[in-house]
Amino acid sequence: MTLAATAPQGFLSPTGVEIVFLLVGVVTLGAALITVTSKQLVHAALWLVVTLGGVAVEYLLLTAEFIAWMQVLIYVGSVVVLLLFGLMLTKAPIGPSPDADSGNRWAALAVAGGAAAALVWVVVDAFRTQWIDLDTAQGSTGDVGAILFRHWVLPFEALSVLLLAALVGAIVLSRKNGTTNEESRQGSQAREASEGRREEGKS
Amino acid sequence: MNDVLDVALRLLVVLAVFLVLPLVVGQTEHKVMAHMQGRLGPMYAGGFHGWAQLIADGVKFAQKEDVVPANADRRIFQLAPAVALIPYLIVIVAIPIGPGEGAVGTVVDAGIFFVLAVMGAGVLGSLMAGWASANKFSLLGGLRTAAQLLSYELPMLLAAASVAMAAGTVSLVGILDAFEWWWLPWQIIGAFVFFVAGLAELQRPPFDMPIADSEIIFGAYTEYTGLRFALFLLAEYAGIVILCGLTTVLFLGGWHGPWGADGLGWVWTLLKTAVLAFVIIWLRVTTPRLREDQLQKLAWTTLVPLALAQIALTGIVKVVIQ
Numbered sequence: 001m002t003l004a005a006t007a008p009q010g011f012l013s014p015t016g017v018e019i020v021f022l023l024v025g026v027v028t029l030g031a032a033l034i035t036v037t038s039k040q041l042v043h044a045a046l047w048l049v050v051t052l053g054g055v056a057v058e059y060l061l062l063t064a065e066f067i068a069w070m071q072v073l074i075y076v077g078s079v080v081v082l083l084l085f086g087l088m089l090t091k092a093p094i095g096p097s098p099d100a101d102s103g104n105r106w107a108a109l110a111v112a113g114g115a116a117a118a119l120v121w122v123v124v125d126a127f128r129t130q131w132i133d134l135d136t137a138q139g140s141t142g143d144v145g146a147i148l149f150r151h152w153v154l155p156f157e158a159l160s161v162l163l164l165a166a167l168v169g170a171i172v173l174s175r176k177n178g179t180t181n182e183e184s185r186q187g188s189q190a191r192e193a194s195e196g197r198r199e200e201g202k203s
Numbered sequence: 204m205n206d207v208l209d210v211a212l213r214l215l216v217v218l219a220v221f222l223v224l225p226l227v228v229g230q231t232e233h234k235v236m237a238h239m240q241g242r243l244g245p246m247y248a249g250g251f252h253g254w255a256q257l258i259a260d261g262v263k264f265a266q267k268e269d270v271v272p273a274n275a276d277r278r279i280f281q282l283a284p285a286v287a288l289i290p291y292l293i294v295i296v297a298i299p300i301g302p303g304e305g306a307v308g309t310v311v312d313a314g315i316f317f318v319l320a321v322m323g324a325g326v327l328g329s330l331m332a333g334w335a336s337a338n339k340f341s342l343l344g345g346l347r348t349a350a351q352l353l354s355y356e357l358p359m360l361l362a363a364a365s366v367a368m369a370a371g372t373v374s375l376v377g378i379l380d381a382f383e384w385w386w387l388p389w390q391i392i393g394a395f396v397f398f399v400a401g402l403a404e405l406q407r408p409p410f411d412m413p414i415a416d417s418e419i420i421f422g423a424y425t426e427y428t429g430l431r432f433a434l435f436l437l438a439e440y441a442g443i444v445i446l447c448g449l450t451t452v453l454f455l456g457g458w459h460g461p462w463g464a465d466g467l468g469w470v471w472t473l474l475k476t477a478v479l480a481f482v483i484i485w486l487r488v489t490t491p492r493l494r495e496d497q498l499q500k501l502a503w504t505t506l507v508p509l510a511l512a513q514i515a516l517t518g519i520v521k522v523v524i525q
Binding site: 046076082091 | 274275276279311312313316317319320321323324326327330331333334335337342345346349350352353356360372373374
């Protein structure tokens with residue numbers, strides 16, 4: 001990836017793309033805030049769709065087309081569908097859920113703030129005043145493939161091992177006898193969920 | 204100014220295709236189903252063989268009262284039909300119907316991923332409808348939709364990946380440019396897997412478990428009336444057009460044909476799409492609905508291994524050729 005380090009770029013005369021990028025970023029941030037603060041579980045999941053879609057649009061604006069569609073395919077198409085599936089199995093009520101408030105919210109806020117600060121610091125430190133030349137596509141499928149399999153093969157393979165471990169773990173968990181699993185979950189939700197699980201077992 | 208005109212014209216054509224083709228498929232379904240069952244089907248609306256039946260249906264739907272159940276989650280209930288329909292409209296933009304850049308709405312670099320990603324997002328509409336209706340039958344329909352999508356998305360992606368490997372590109376236009384006639388037997392398993400998985404994703408018979416009318420009334424769409432219900436139906440027919448068009452482009456060579464590829468390429472695309480749409484209608488009339496466990500078993504024990512075998516075959520042939 002060639003980063004054109006042109007000096008005369010400034011913050012005072014933003015281009016159209018930059019303005020759109022910022023606006024989409026604001027919308028994404030707002031949707032993310034609603035996702036974590038909403039007391040209605042399914043609404044939170046649907047706001048998550050907006051958040052993830054917003055991130056995909058940001059990728060598109062940075063001409064990283066392949067990653068943008070992957071984001072939609074994996075996160076909107078699969079992860080959110082899985083989330084909604086789980087919410088339906090546990091009969092998420094229409095209207096606010098009384099137990100949607102977690103006592104850990106301040107700890108979660110601290111962790112999230114710390115992670116965000118670390119990421120922003122790393123990105124700012126790495127790129128500083130470099131500007132990406134957006135006139136030529138930087139993230140086409142070919143470019144991403146070449147970079148991934150030439151320079152980043154080891155991390156790529158390490159990730160696949162991680163995923164394999166998760167897969168094996170999931171199989172081990174699901175092969176245990178259902179009775180002990182059932183009791184280890186929490187009270188009322190498990191009882192409601194077990195109805196759903198029986199439905200799933202039939203399927 | 205010329206660019207703006209060009210874009211506007213393309214969008215207009217895409218919109219026209221989106222509005223006309225699903226209706227044509229719907230009308231064909233009426234007539235084909237009727238004739239396969241020894242009936243005539245619609246004969247009166249519009250005069251000639253009832254060609255205006257679906258327009259009359261549309262007028263009827265528009266006149267009906269738009270009911271939202273009292274306990275439903277109002278906003279999500281009302282939003283769901285749009286979420287189900289709009290992705291298909293967006294997908295049509297990327298499907299090339301003829302050679303060259305003039306015959307596609309817009310050239311998308313990662314075309315396959317774009318199309319499959321956006322199609323997958325359309326299923327969110329059914330899930331939203333199923334949950335927001337506050338109806339047990341709808342909820343069951345939504346659950347089945349989700350379960351079905353999760354198991355059939357994988358073989359569909361794998362089959363598409365096989366074509367991408369064969370062509371060396373993930374752009375739909377690029378795949379058609381690289382197409383040779385012998386890809387047809389080479390990728391035939393992938394074509395079968397893709398088409399079957401696509402049928403399941405559209406919830407068409409024999410994979411219509413999520414809307415099984417004899418069990419759960421109409422699944423996620425049970426509570427819908429009037430125009431919103433019509434939008435869901437339109438989404439289903441638009442889905443048929445998209446799936447057939449995609450199968451044509453990926454596996455059947457799109458605008459390639461024995462002759463006339465230069466001027467008449469789009470005729471080949473439409474012809475192949477129409478034949479596939481006929482097959483989908485044919486399947487609806489002739490096959491019984493799969494049970495939910497049979498449906499899951501088909502995906503995990505038949506389609507996924509077949510798709511993986513196809514990828515292996517594609518890889519081997521590709522290496523041997525080089």
